[in-house]
Amino acid sequence: MHVTSTDMQNNFGKYLKFAEAREEIIITKNGKAVATLSSFPEGGHNLLKENASAYETSYARVSYEEFLELSKASDQRFELIDGTLYNLASPSFQHQHTVHELHGLFYGWFKGKSCTPLTSPFDVTLEKRAGNTCVVQPDLVVICDKDQVDEHGKYQGTPTLVVEVLSPSTRSRDVIQKLDLYRACGVQEYWIVDPMKKQVTVYIFQDKEIADMYYYANTVGSFAASQVFNGLHISMSELFT
Numbered sequence: 001m002h003v004t005s006t007d008m009q010n011n012f013g014k015y016l017k018f019a020e021a022r023e024e025i026i027i028t029k030n031g032k033a034v035a036t037l038s039s040f041p042e043g044g045h046n047l048l049k050e051n052a053s054a055y056e057t058s059y060a061r062v063s064y065e066e067f068l069e070l071s072k073a074s075d076q077r078f079e080l081i082d083g084t085l086y087n088l089a090s091p092s093f094q095h096q097h098t099v100h101e102l103h104g105l106f107y108g109w110f111k112g113k114s115c116t117p118l119t120s121p122f123d124v125t126l127e128k129r130a131g132n133t134c135v136v137q138p139d140l141v142v143i144c145d146k147d148q149v150d151e152h153g154k155y156q157g158t159p160t161l162v163v164e165v166l167s168p169s170t171r172s173r174d175v176i177q178k179l180d181l182y183r184a185c186g187v188q189e190y191w192i193v194d195p196m197k198k199q200v201t202v203y204i205f206q207d208k209e210i211a212d213m214y215y216y217a218n219t220v221g222s223f224a225a226s227q228v229f230n231g232l233h234i235s236m237s238e239l240f241t
Helices: 005-010 012-020 044-048 064-073 093-110 171-184
Strands: 002-004 025-029 032-037 053-055 077-081 084-088 116-119 124-129 132-136 140-143 161-165 189-194 199-206 209-217 223-225 233-235
Touching (some): 005 025, 064 077, 064 132, 093 116, 093 233, 171 199, 199 223, 209 223
Parallel strands (some): 002 025, 161 189
Antiparallel strands (some): 077 132
């Protein structure tokens, strides 16, 4: 991201937040690059972890408007949850293989139906409460409100079903923050897929509360089943090949 020295002086706090999220800020003066603002390398090894690295800014919470500005100017991908920026790094082979298998199974089942499964990168914008707009890129979503895609091709609705595939760097966020986010924002069903333990946990939400939870292990002949989409059964042995 390139910013002028004047803009940097007037908005240092904002750009500090961006730098803490691992965005390199190149400062220009009279059209020439003169300096950079970047995060301190301590803890930078987290970028080597599988799917994402989180950096909670110490300066202040990141607003939705700041998130949009950063996303538009940066080549990197970010999520915004409860005012915290998360830098999405490249996933591992195991993670992507699981997503690929899962999408193939979902695609086959939903083909010809009114709902559509889509994989990341795909922005989902959720209003958790007034003044707290969150933007996430779930590994897989099933959307049934395709009329909520605006004229710019941006989805503004709420997925019926969301799937997150765990990796070491995202486990706590997927199990805690995103579980709370999807529950509070009207998602009906949330699958947490663990490729390391070869298990699937399915949460059912009703009236923005957890109504039920189902756990599926990778045993002979076992299937993970949707409670919202009657007849959607995913073979555990196919998923974790």
